[in-house]
Each structure stands twice: as C-alpha cells, then as structure tokens.
Amino acid sequence: MSEHSVDTAKAPVALSDPPPEPGPAPSVPHPNARRGTRNTVVLLVFTAITNLADGVTKIALPLMATQVSGSPAQVSAVSLTLSLPWLLAALHVGVLVDRLDRRRLLWGANALRLSALGSLMPLAAADAVTIPVLCAAGAVLGIAEVIALTSATALIPALTPPEGRERANTWIAGAETVCNEFAGPFVGGLLLAAGTGIALGTTWVSYLAASLVVILLVGRFRAVRHDSERGAPAAVRVQIGEGLRYLWQHVLLRTMALILTVLCACWGAWLALMPLFATSVMHLNSREYGTLLSALGVGGLAGALAITWLNRFFGRRWVMFADLFGTFAMMAVPALTTNLWAVAAAAFMGGMGGTLWTVNARTLAQRLVPDDMLGRFGSVSRLFSWGAMPVGAGIMGLLAEWFGLRLAFGVFAVSVALTVPPFLRILTRPVLTEAFGDPRS
Numbered sequence: 001m002s003e004h005s006v007d008t009a010k011a012p013v014a015l016s017d018p019p020p021e022p023g024p025a026p027s028v029p030h031p032n033a034r035r036g037t038r039n040t041v042v043l044l045v046f047t048a049i050t051n052l053a054d055g056v057t058k059i060a061l062p063l064m065a066t067q068v069s070g071s072p073a074q075v076s077a078v079s080l081t082l083s084l085p086w087l088l089a090a091l092h093v094g095v096l097v098d099r100l101d102r103r104r105l106l107w108g109a110n111a112l113r114l115s116a117l118g119s120l121m122p123l124a125a126a127d128a129v130t131i132p133v134l135c136a137a138g139a140v141l142g143i144a145e146v147i148a149l150t151s152a153t154a155l156i157p158a159l160t161p162p163e164g165r166e167r168a169n170t171w172i173a174g175a176e177t178v179c180n181e182f183a184g185p186f187v188g189g190l191l192l193a194a195g196t197g198i199a200l201g202t203t204w205v206s207y208l209a210a211s212l213v214v215i216l217l218v219g220r221f222r223a224v225r226h227d228s229e230r231g232a233p234a235a236v237r238v239q240i241g242e243g244l245r246y247l248w249q250h251v252l253l254r255t256m257a258l259i260l261t262v263l264c265a266c267w268g269a270w271l272a273l274m275p276l277f278a279t280s281v282m283h284l285n286s287r288e289y290g291t292l293l294s295a296l297g298v299g300g301l302a303g304a305l306a307i308t309w310l311n312r313f314f315g316r317r318w319v320m321f322a323d324l325f326g327t328f329a330m331m332a333v334p335a336l337t338t339n340l341w342a343v344a345a346a347a348f349m350g351g352m353g354g355t356l357w358t359v360n361a362r363t364l365a366q367r368l369v370p371d372d373m374l375g376r377f378g379s380v381s382r383l384f385s386w387g388a389m390p391v392g393a394g395i396m397g398l399l400a401e402w403f404g405l406r407l408a409f410g411v412f413a414v415s416v417a418l419t420v421p422p423f424l425r426i427l428t429r430p431v432l433t434e435a436f437g438d439p440r441s
Contacts, residue, residue: 039159053206055184081138086386097375103221109148116140154374174304223372243376265392272393299351326353332413
C-alpha cells in the first residue's frame, strides 16, 4: 500500500474533548490558480519519478541480497530496512518538516538517495556487495523516503490554493500508487534483467532528475508559525508530544487514523501471504500472479481517475466508506474462493478504495490541521498506517501457521467489518460537510 491549512471562513470542527486547538490557524494568502497548477504539476512529476525509483529499489535490493546470501532471515532483513524507518524515524522527521524549509528537505532526501546508490554502484561492479552494505543502503533509502513523502504532503496546502487541493491530492496519490506499487517493481524487474549496474545507474539518474524538477516550485516553503510561538522552537520531544496529542484529542482525525491502521494492517497481511496463497492454494503461474498483483495498481489508478466524479455524485462519506468495502472484499474473497478473477476483482476494489480514502483524508487534514503542525501530523498518521503493515504481516503469518491460510484471511476480513460502526457513528455527513466546508460530503 502505501500511508499524509485551515480555511478562515469556517469554524473548526467541534469534535475534540478538549479541543486540540482553540480556533483555526489564519490562512496564508495562496498563489493564484496558475501558480497553484504549476506547483501541482511539479510535485506530481517529483512524486512520480521518485516513487518509480523507490519501487525499483524495493525490488532491486532484496534481489541483490539473494545473490549474496541464501538465508531467508538475511534477505528479509534487507527488505525490512527499507520500511523500518517509518517506525523509528517518522516522528522526528515530522518535527524537521515543521521547523525547516520543506523544499530543502526534498533536496536533502534525494541527496541521501544519491549517496546511498552512488556508494552501492562501485561495490556492485566489483562484486563486493555484502548483506551489511545492503542493509545500510536500505536504511538510508528508507529514511530518505520518510523525509520526502512527509515534506511533499506538507507542501501541498502552502503551494496550492484550496480549490485545487483535491485535484493535487488525487494526482499525487495516484502517482504514488501506480509508480511505487505497480510500475516500479515491473520496471525494476526489467532493469535488473539488463544488469544490476544498469538498474542502479538508472535509478540514480532518476533521483537526480527529480532534484532538478523541485527547482521549479514557487511560493512559501516553511511552515507559518504563530506570533505566540516566535523565538526558539520547543524541544524535539515536546514537539513530538504535541503532534501525538493533536491527533489523539481530535475525535474525527483520531477515528480516521485508527480505522486506517486496521486497513493498512490488512494490506500488509495480504501482501505478505498472497505469494504463498497464490502458488500453493490457487496454483497460479507467474503470468497469472502478475495479473493478480497488477489489479491493485489498476484499481488505484481507476480511483484517481474517478474520485472527483464519485465525490460529486455519492458524497465523500460514502466514497471513503468504499475503502472499507474494498478492503473487506480483498480479505474475504480469498477466504471463500480460489478463482483468479474473483480474487483479482477484490484486489482491484481494494486498490481503488485505498486511493479514494487517501485523497479525501489528505484533503480533509489539509483543511483542519494548522500549517505548522502538518509535518508532525503527517508523520504520526503514517506511523499508525505504515507501521501497521509489518505488524499485520506478522499476525497474518502466525494465523496462517496455526489455523490455515483461508481462516487467516477471514480473521482480517472480520477486523475490517469491526471498523464499520465507528465509521458510521463518527464520520457522519454533517460532520464531514462542516470539516470539508463542502455540501458534497
């Protein structure tokens, strides 16, 4: 899967006890529509290039590990280093995003990527790659991904006028899904077939090109701080606590984060167990398995293309509810049948629902969360969601070992069903209408 300004014309949503903020932060004048469109295009191109490159590295490094070691533990350790920074560094990165120039952080993230791959390429050419080297490179790339995604998401409200944020979030979320989860691994496989040096060199050039694209951004790149907060910023520990409390005290945002935690755990579980389920239970060949996996990316792209229309005709509440339905189907169908097209259709619904939720949730957060809290809020939210994926994968493995593959899918389907009552009780249409400031909710 994947896992993040306030309009002064609207009062804040009164869903916190006590409320996390006494009132909305004053809006900052936004660029005109033409400048907002330019920034959206720049962020889209940056996101597409970097996520495509990230998708390549996520398949390249583990495959390089298999050439060095036959130990499943060592190979999995390399994969883990790419995602572990979301658990270990996300909160601290959120503080940096709220303190520093966010465009420079994008450059810093790509500098880390270029350094990691630049160090790895000569070792690969000399056939001197080791597991510790791959783990170190994976950790640096993972930290860079945390910095880049958190910074790019926090930049959208400052660089895009309110009326253009849904479109910006739609394009960027679609690019993340398609490039990172679908196109990236596919391109990575082709590049690795041509040679490890070609794969690493092409990825290095991609990160360099993305760094140059960021130069085209125009506008404000630092978070706006209130007058009462002038002077030296609070300690990092204090600011992390503020981000955690802000999310937890806001009932609407907290409920969405907890629901998303369950949904992301299901995604982690599906991705972890589906290779074994597809080969040992469904008896798929490589082409059929590729079709099954591609359904996730195609669904995400379909969600990005259709979300504006769906929001207009069905309302944001039911469009977000579609993610619950899609994730439930993604987990329930394999528990009931091994038919390829049924399981692929359920994966398509899960991928589509993920994009529908992501776009609307980001747009909502960008309206409710003050600019100087966006980095910390985004990092906390992604800690809940992305951090749940390895946990879900671990639980899925244990359930499958103890009770069988199909029952394990069924247990996660039930966990999704349990999120329906809090969704219907908290995410009501009046609440979302007030939060979005839009009757389409």
